[in-house]
Amino acid sequence: MTLTSPSTAPAARPSETTDPGAWWRHAVIYQIYPRSWVDRDGDGVGDLPGVTARLSYLRDLGVDAVWLSPFYPSPQADAGYDVADYRDVDPLFGTLADADAMFARAHELGLKVIVDLVPNHSSDEHVWFRAAVSAPEGSPERERYIFQNGWGPNGDLPPNNWKSVFGGGAWTRVSEPDGTPGQWYLHLFDTRQPDFNWDSLEVRAEFESVLRFWLDRGVDGFRVDVAHGLVKQAGLPDWGEEQELLGRPEDGDVADQRSGGLDGDAVKGPPMWDQDGVHEIYEQWRKVLDSYGRPDRILCAEAWVEPAERAARYVRPAEMNQAFNFDFLQCPWKAAQLTAVIDHSLAAAGSVGAPSTWVLSNHDVVRHASRLGLSQDERRPNGIGADDVQPDRELGLRRARAATALMLALPGASYIYQGEELGLPDSTDLPDEVRQDPTFVRSRGVELGRDGCRVPMPWTKAGPSLGFGPSEAAWLPQPACYADLAVDQQVGRVGSTLELYRSMLSVRRGHRLGEGSLRWLEAYADQPDVVAFANDGAQGSVTVVTNLGATFVSPPVGTVLLSSDELDAAGGIPTDTTVWVRS
Ligand code: NOJ
Numbered sequence: 373m374t375l376t377s378p379s380t381a382p383a384a385r386p387s388e389t390t391d392p393g394a395w396w397r398h399a400v401i402y403q404i405y406p407r408s409w410v411d412r413d414g415d416g417v418g419d420l421p422g423v424t425a426r427l428s429y430l431r432d433l434g435v436d437a438v439w440l441s442p443f444y445p446s447p448q449a450d451a452g453y454d455v456a457d458y459r460d461v462d463p464l465f466g467t468l469a470d471a472d473a474m475f476a477r478a479h480e481l482g483l484k485v486i487v488d489l490v491p492n493h494s495s496d497e498h499v500w501f502r503a504a505v506s507a508p509e510g511s512p513e514r515e516r517y518i519f520q521n522g523w524g525p526n527g528d529l530p531p532n533n534w535k536s537v538f539g540g541g542a543w544t545r546v547s548e549p550d551g552t553p554g555q556w557y558l559h560l561f562d563t564r565q566p567d568f569n570w571d572s573l574e575v576r577a578e579f580e581s582v583l584r585f586w587l588d589r590g591v592d593g594f595r596v597d598v599a600h601g602l603v604k605q606a607g608l609p610d611w612g613e614e615q616e617l618l619g620r621p622e623d624g625d626v627a628d629q630r631s632g633g634l635d636g637d638a639v640k641g642p643p644m645w646d647q648d649g650v651h652e653i654y655e656q657w658r659k660v661l662d663s664y665g666r667p668d669r670i671l672c673a674e675a676w677v678e679p680a681e682r683a684a685r686y687v688r689p690a691e692m693n694q695a696f697n698f699d700f701l702q703c704p705w706k707a708a709q710l711t712a713v714i715d716h717s718l719a720a721a722g723s724v725g726a727p728s729t730w731v732l733s734n735h736d737v738v739r740h741a742s743r744l745g746l747s748q749d750e751r752r753p754n755g756i757g758a759d760d761v762q763p764d765r766e767l768g769l770r771r772a773r774a775a776t777a778l779m780l781a782l783p784g785a786s787y788i789y790q791g792e793e794l795g796l797p798d799s800t801d802l803p804d805e806v807r808q809d810p811t812f813v814r815s816r817g818v819e820l821g822r823d824g825c826r827v828p829m830p831w832t833k834a835g836p837s838l839g840f841g842p843s844e845a846a847w848l849p850q851p852a853c854y855a856d857l858a859v860d861q862q863v864g865r866v867g868s869t870l871e872l873y874r875s876m877l878s879v880r881r882g883h884r885l886g887e888g889s890l891r892w893l894e895a896y897a898d899q900p901d902v903v904a905f906a907n908d909g910a911q912g913s914v915t916v917v918t919n920l921g922a923t924f925v926s927p928p929v930g931t932v933l934l935s936s937d938e939l940d941a942a943g944g945i946p947t948d949t950t951v952w953v954r955s
Pocket of ligand 1: 597
């Protein structure tokens with residue numbers, strides 16, 4: 373049996389068939405990491421004119437929207453998640469006019485645009501933080517951030533024992549304007565990313581104004597960075613646990629540590645995350661978005677919150693529209709766990725009337741083509757280096773294709789990360805001296821960090837920087853294996869990962885799978901290594917079967933729409949393969 377042949381034109385866009393205001397309930401959103409997508413000016417860092425020039429690639433891929441990681445003025449201490457000015461574009465990426473041109477081109481192509489908003493912290497080069505450092509203790513300038521006196525006779529000890537997500541302590545001491553050692557400020561991330569004080573009405577008003585700035589320029593929504601971090605527990609009580617960007621659900625930490633149940637103020641979790649007070653901020657933001665009279669503009673929470681019922685609180689009707697589903701991303705390649713996570717995610721989001729979202733890769737985690745090529749009994753690594761156990765590339769890619777085929781058949785919205793449509797693995801041989809993730813430095817190399825998943829895209833096999841830009845320059849070196857995975861090597865080639873993605877997105881759109889509802893298939897209930905469900909929708913049912921076991925599984929009766937890899941001659945579904953069947 374052969375694979376589905378490459379799609380030609382994508383099927384009708386959802387807005388032609390369904391409520392256009394609800395596009396986000398079933399959309400596929402492509403994450404562009406601007407530093408690494410297309411470099412138009414040849415300086416080795418991607419830019420907005422590069423994005424604009426290549427947007428038609430995404431129209432042809434068949435996605436509905438793009439989300440761009442930050443492109444604002446920034447010293448780039450955390451690759452742009454340290455914003456110095458929320459209303460402009462860093463010259464590294466272009467100009468405000470380039471952003472406008474990019475939005476306009478995306479809209480011309482029928483693509484929505486979501487920008488990244490970073491409200492938990494600014495850069496230490498933000499004009500407010502500079503003013504705070506030059507102003508005295510107790511001044512209104514310091515009120516916008518979290519300044520405190522230290523402990524001990526000379527205030528030499530930090531105000532509490534919180535740790536930074538990137539390693540080390542979460543407090544840095546400033547020198548007062550007269551040169552004496554002074555107060556400490558809180559930074560849950562790098563020392564160059566001071567946390568805002570969300571008790572300050574000025575901070576609240578400022579961010580509502582920033583939302584309006586970008587809404588006025590035509591964006592369709594915001595991905596909200598660290599959405600669970602803005603409000604801290606009053607009194608900033610000690611909490612000495614190590615912090616990690618993605619939480620540690622495999623250790624059962626946050627969920628188990630809560631003593632007050634899922635609802636209400638009595639919840640006792642980490643005092644810096646998921647405080648109930650964050651929700652009134654998002655209710656206010658919802659009103660800002662709604663004030664434009666356009667129900668199609670969205671907020672998506674990046675909230676590493678456990679369990680799913682707590683995450684669902686961010687997507688109640690008066691708040692945000694979506695929250696990333698990190699339980700799905702973190703789930704090992706095991707059928708029973710995948711089934712449980714999918715079931716739980718749909719139930720939790722459904723309990724507040726929200727769609728579930730699905731995601732397998734982003735700029736903060738080892739790409740799923742590499743992650744799934746590692747032992748599924750180990751903890752997910754934060755970066756892979758040359759001295760570490762290397763992922764099995766073939767196995768990882770095969771599983772990644774099957775996992776994505778499973779994901780894209782689920783009802784709800786899906787996020788895909790640039791380059792996963794090429795089956796890109798992480799770079800696992802970056803030399804230490806090129807690493808830029810602050811995690812690497814702050815953890816003294818214990819955590820390699822996220823550079824491996826951020827390497828520039830390969831567009832062509834030949835040519836400088838594999839077509840990323842017009843010069844050899846690339847801010848992170850591309851691994852040798854990227855050449856054969858370049859876009860020009862895959863486009864139009866039957867069986868390539870790129871064509872598989874195009875087929876999946878086309879069939880998903882045509883069958884309106886994002887809008888369907890999920891029904892588990894009893895027929896496979898006695899097969900512990902199989903995930904099997906029907907997606908029932910307006911266009912009928914599509915049956916989806918993923919085989920994670922060692923032996924072939926019989927496909928359901930019907931017409932095979934696509935499969936993530938070849939089926940056997942008799943139509944059996946091999947190991948690590950997903951099939952979509954029209955019943
Ligand atoms: C989450 C972002 O995805 C990550 O890249 C960043 O380092 C942290 N938030 C801090 O802004």
